[in-house]
Amino acid sequence: xxxxxxxxxxxxxxxxxxxxxxxxxxxxxxxxxxxxxxxxxxxxxxxxxxxxxxxxxxxxxxxxxxxxxxxxxxxxxxxxxxxxxxxxxxxxxxxxxxxxxxxxxxxxxxxxxxxxxxxxxxxxxxxxxxxxxxxxxxxxxxxxxxxxxxxxxxxxxxxxxxxxxxxxxxxxxxxxxxxxxxxxxxxxxxxxxxxxxxxxxxxxxxxxxxxxxxxxxxxxxxxxxxxxxxxxxxxxxxxxxxxxxxxxxxxxxxxxxxxxxxxxxxxxxxxxxxxxxxxxxxxxxxxxxxxxxxxxxxxxxxxxxxxxxxxxxxxxxxxxxxxxxxxxxxxxxxxxxxxxxxxxxxxxxxxxxxxxxxxxxxxxxxxxxxxxxxxxxxxxxxxxxxxxxxxxxxxxxxxxxxxxxxxxxxxxxxxxxxxxxxxxxxxxxxxxxxxxxxxxxxxxxxxxxxxxxxxxxxxxxxxxxxxxxxxxxxxxxxxxxxxxxxxxxxxxxxx
Amino acid sequence: xxxxxxxxxxxxxxxxxxxxxxxxxxxxxxxxxxxxxxxxxxxxxxxxxxxxxxxxxxxxxxxxxxxxxxxxxxxxxxxxxxxxxxxxxxxxxxxxxxxxxxxxxxxxxxxxxxxxxxxxxxxxxxxxxxxxxxxxxxxxxxxxxxxxxxxxxxxxxxxxxxxxxxxxxxxxxxxxxxxxxxxxxxxxxxxxxxxxxxxxxxxxxxxxxxxxxxxxxxxxxxxxxxxxxxxxxxxxxxxxxxxxxxxxxxxxxxxxxxxxxxxxxxxxxxxxxxxxxxxxxxxxxxxxxxxxxxxxxxxxxxxxxxxxxxxxxxxxxxxxxxxxxxxxxxxxxxxxxxxxxxxxxxxxxxxxxxxxxxxxxxxxxxxxxxxxxxxxxxxxxxxxxxxxxxxxxxxxxxxxxxxxxxxxxxxxxxxxxxxxxxxxxxxxxxxxxxxxxxxxxxxxxxxxxxxxxxxxxxxxxxxxxxxxxxxxxxxxxxxxxxxxxxxxxxxxxxx
Numbered sequence: 001x002x003x004x005x006x007x008x009x010x011x012x013x014x015x016x017x018x019x020x021x022x023x024x025x026x027x028x029x030x031x032x033x034x035x036x037x038x039x040x041x042x043x044x045x046x047x048x049x050x051x052x053x054x055x056x057x058x059x060x061x062x063x064x065x066x067x068x069x070x071x072x073x074x075x076x077x078x079x080x081x082x083x084x085x086x087x088x089x090x091x092x093x094x095x096x097x098x099x100x101x102x103x104x105x106x107x108x109x110x111x112x113x114x115x116x117x118x119x120x121x122x123x124x125x126x127x128x129x130x131x132x133x134x135x136x137x138x139x140x141x142x143x144x145x146x147x148x149x150x151x152x153x154x155x156x157x158x159x160x161x162x163x164x165x166x167x168x169x170x171x172x173x174x175x176x177x178x179x180x181x182x183x184x185x186x187x188x189x190x191x192x193x194x195x196x197x198x199x200x201x202x203x204x205x206x207x208x209x210x211x212x213x214x215x216x217x218x219x220x221x222x223x224x225x226x227x228x229x230x231x232x233x234x235x236x237x238x239x240x241x242x243x244x245x246x247x248x249x250x251x252x253x254x255x256x257x258x259x260x261x262x263x264x265x266x267x268x269x270x271x272x273x274x275x276x277x278x279x280x281x282x283x284x285x286x287x288x289x290x291x292x293x294x295x296x297x298x299x300x301x302x303x304x305x306x307x308x309x310x311x312x313x314x315x316x317x318x319x320x321x322x323x324x325x326x327x328x329x330x331x332x333x334x335x336x337x338x339x340x341x342x343x344x345x346x347x348x349x350x351x352x353x354x355x356x357x358x359x360x361x362x363x364x365x366x367x368x369x370x371x372x373x374x375x376x377x378x379x380x381x382x383x384x385x386x387x388x389x390x391x392x393x394x395x396x397x398x399x400x401x402x403x404x405x406x407x408x409x410x411x412x413x414x415x416x417x418x419x420x421x422x423x424x425x426x427x428x429x430x431x432x433x434x435x436x437x438x439x440x441x442x443x444x445x446x447x448x449x450x451x452x453x454x455x456x457x458x459x460x461x462x463x464x465x466x467x468x469x470x471x472x473x474x475x476x477x478x479x480x481x482x483x484x485x486x487x488x489x490x491x492x493x494x495x
Numbered sequence: 496x497x498x499x500x501x502x503x504x505x506x507x508x509x510x511x512x513x514x515x516x517x518x519x520x521x522x523x524x525x526x527x528x529x530x531x532x533x534x535x536x537x538x539x540x541x542x543x544x545x546x547x548x549x550x551x552x553x554x555x556x557x558x559x560x561x562x563x564x565x566x567x568x569x570x571x572x573x574x575x576x577x578x579x580x581x582x583x584x585x586x587x588x589x590x591x592x593x594x595x596x597x598x599x600x601x602x603x604x605x606x607x608x609x610x611x612x613x614x615x616x617x618x619x620x621x622x623x624x625x626x627x628x629x630x631x632x633x634x635x636x637x638x639x640x641x642x643x644x645x646x647x648x649x650x651x652x653x654x655x656x657x658x659x660x661x662x663x664x665x666x667x668x669x670x671x672x673x674x675x676x677x678x679x680x681x682x683x684x685x686x687x688x689x690x691x692x693x694x695x696x697x698x699x700x701x702x703x704x705x706x707x708x709x710x711x712x713x714x715x716x717x718x719x720x721x722x723x724x725x726x727x728x729x730x731x732x733x734x735x736x737x738x739x740x741x742x743x744x745x746x747x748x749x750x751x752x753x754x755x756x757x758x759x760x761x762x763x764x765x766x767x768x769x770x771x772x773x774x775x776x777x778x779x780x781x782x783x784x785x786x787x788x789x790x791x792x793x794x795x796x797x798x799x800x801x802x803x804x805x806x807x808x809x810x811x812x813x814x815x816x817x818x819x820x821x822x823x824x825x826x827x828x829x830x831x832x833x834x835x836x837x838x839x840x841x842x843x844x845x846x847x848x849x850x851x852x853x854x855x856x857x858x859x860x861x862x863x864x865x866x867x868x869x870x871x872x873x874x875x876x877x878x879x880x881x882x883x884x885x886x887x888x889x890x891x892x893x894x895x896x897x898x899x900x901x902x903x904x905x906x907x908x909x910x911x912x913x914x915x916x917x918x919x920x921x922x923x924x925x926x927x928x929x930x931x932x933x934x935x936x937x938x939x940x941x942x943x944x945x946x947x948x949x950x951x952x953x954x955x956x957x958x959x960x961x962x963x964x965x966x967x968x969x970x971x972x973x974x975x976x977x978x979x980x981x982x983x984x985x986x987x988x989x990x
Contacts, residue, residue, distance in 0.1 A: 011777065011938075252599075256599045276939050279777070279939050286748055289783075290784075329829065332827050434748070444771050445505055445771070
């Protein structure tokens with residue numbers, strides 16, 4: 001074996017060099033987060049023996065760190081949607097997700113996801129995940145009560161609202177505080193552990209895949225306690241090893257613009273090794289430049305009354321869209337500064353999650369403009385134009401909804417939302433292996449690689465760009481397509 | 496062999512399955528464009544036997560279709576630069592190219608390119624490529640006289656001009672009209688043909704690489720006249736097979752936003768097969784989402800006095816920057832319309848290359864604004880603000896240089912520069928295999944793949960984003976790094 005092969009997840013171990021199998025199973029799963037758990041449950045329930053290999057000492061991955069909202073709907077509405085008076089049509093959800101994915105949206109995945117969404121709700125709740133039949137109406141980054149439904153994206157905002165009837169589709173688990181992730185993972189872990197057909201190996205690093213000369217995948221090499229073992233996967237391997245936000249070298253190579261953001265959202269295992277292993281047997285990695293970058297300027301929802309301006313003193317976005325969409329367009333602004341401007345009466349406080357410094361204040365906009373050193377007259381015009389139209393409930397330039405339109409009044413304050421100057425910009429990756437809705441991993445020419453499946457952020461899934469992200473898409477995508485991969489691999493003949 | 500392997504450039508033929516070599520050479524080069532030609536010449540001059548395989552019936556690739564400007568400078572200046580009074584310092588050229596590459600700039604390549612640039616000038620002219628010792632001062636997309644030097648990028652424009660002393664670095668070959676491509680290719684082809692060590696096979700399709708079990712590359716499979724032959728490359732294979740602009744499936748997968756542009760710049764061979772063959776032996780393809788998209792609104796240079804506005808009636812770019820940079824930022828605008836507005840006196844004619852319809856005219860800006868259906872007051876303000884500052888030679892928002900600042904005056908006309916509504920948007924791809932400056936092709940982990948080299952648009956080279964493109968970067972990159980690959984592979988031991 002060459003030096004390259006020895007050191008690298010991208011170089012599979014050769015099947016012909018394997019002299020013994022230390023473990024055998026039908027389905028080998030790399031990673032015990034949301035995707036891996038759901039894949040394991042489905043594969044086991046279809047009668048397959050499953051092994052999960054998790055590098056950490058416990059389950060959960062990035063799902064556990066998240067709020068674990070799941071983006072669900074369509075089909076006339078899930079029970080919480082119907083109970084709250086929302087009849088969510090599938091075509092509206094499909095249209096929203098296609099717009100949200102941008103030109104790289106995967107229509108096959110979108111349609112499969114929507115068509116199976118109500119079933120997914122019943123499957124998840126059938127495992128014991130509780131949802132309250134309630135609606136959290138307030139605009140929020142997450143729901144800190146135990147209520148269920150909330151708007152988690154740009155459904156009500158331009159341009160989405162013009163093309164797809166809005167509906168809240170973020171399903172928040174019935175638990176107080178930001179504790180959805182641990183609760184969901186706890187339930188999924190219990191479900192895994194009670195299945196005899198599933199065997200979990202913690203603190204186990206997957207070193208590389210085992211493939212034959214045609215890149216058909218037959219198993220993987222694991223390392224436990226400083227020793228390597230060969231695992232035969234009679235039906236297939238499912239890569240559920242997360243994204244690559246923790247791997248700065250990969251970020252620099254594939255998505256360098258994300259490095260302007262400040263806070264990596266993920267777990268230490270998000271090193272891209274699943275993606276690299278896939279590439280090592282000829283899989284296509286796609287959408288690798290895309291990521292989620294957020295400027296979480298709400299809650300409180302009232303900050304949405306503020307306006308964002310760039311260094312030309314211009315607005316550039318409807319501030320009522322999702323914080324990730326704001327982040328996406330903020331990062332595209334020419335010039336080196338972005339400010340968010342508010343009416344700052346005595347009771348005004350900067351939004352708690354933003355950590356943005358106050359860059360300037362003023363009794364008049366002219367004073368603020370000078371303090372911010374914006375080109376003379378620009379902010380004055382922007383504000384006059386905005387205020388005049390906001391008084392009429394209109395935003396002819398950017399189409400912020402009337403709900404958040406009101407003239408800004410003195411005294412004013414501006415928060416510095418320039419990347420790199422203090423404001424909080426969480427980010428994660430949205431690129432990964434190209435897969436079919438069934439989880440089959442594809443070559444650059446679109447041919448499935450035999451024996452290899454993937455789900456979750458190791459793949460390019462439903463969320464394809466920060467410009468169209470909604471909270472709940474990642475855990476939704478991971479759990480839904482994790483299930484599909486488990487179902488698909490269980491159907492294979494054992495080799 | 497599996498079905499996948501049979502049909503696919505991404506699946507290499509296995510070395511152990513090769514029962515005979517039909518051809519043997521030291522260096523096998525895929526593609527006889529600018530990169531392939533220069534690689535062949537250098538490898539042959541270093542004593543290696545070379546075979547070039549070209550799918551077309553003649554040489555040239557996309558280099559022949561181009562103006563064949565070469566971006567050169569630094570080192571105190573090339574002879575045409577010095578003769579025209581420009582002492583181009585290497586640090587300025589390096590700084591410009593690093594800014595031009597954006598966060599994904601490859602500093603090692605940039606430094607190698609600049610350090611070797613004067614030598615490259617002498618090498619190219621030594622082959623017989625003629626340059627006049629002259630400067631074409633006018634802003635142009637290309638030089639239609641036989642003059643040499645011109646500004647071909649955003650060197651004099653904000654923000655580049657603030658960080659790097661501008662210098663014209665586009666070197667136009669001494670030939671009248673847009674005939675640089677055929678002339679350069681003619682000279683390179685003569686140089687190739689006069690070397691006994693180089694054997695050219697036209698109308699020959701490279702089907703796939705031949706690799707051993709560690710993905711070391713040993714040769715390639717070619718098809719001539721409906722028959723396949725195995726070619727042994729004792730020292731290595733160099734992929735110089737162009738980009739993927741002609742491959743809509745690859746564009747949809749890797750760079751779907753480019754499909755909003757209208758005109759593919761390239762030759763029919765730009766199908767991405769070089770990139771796919773590289774991926775098939777484990778190479779990393781990077782920068783795959785990036786492309787060049789231009790709005791060629793000049794010549795005449797006077798159109799630069801016009802202003803571009805988006806559907807919010809705002810300007811968004813300094814119109815004196817390069818047409819590719821304008822195209823890049825234009826494609827990022829929210830909303831569905833972009834206009835360019837001019838003073839349209841009787842002698843005004845729309846720029847000839849733009850094919851943009853007149854979307855509106857007006858004796859006043861208010862009239863034009865209404866005709867364009869822009870939000871009331873927006874264009875009026877934009878124009879008033881622009882004109883007031885332009886009269887003082889200032890552009891405080893976007894920093895267009897005073898050279899192109901003058902108040903726009905009635906009557907006005909607006910050209911529709913919205914993508915998809917008639918205006919000409921040429922485009923090509925800027926993603927490809929990750930390589931060292933030596934042309935060695937890298938895995939996702941940055942390890943060289945033995946026996947595999949690449950150059951030109953099959954690689955991610957000096958130009959990394961349309962936002963920083965300058966004409967002459969592609970032919971410069973192809974010829975310069977084609978040479979480096981030829982030199983590097985010639986040094987290898989024959990296997």
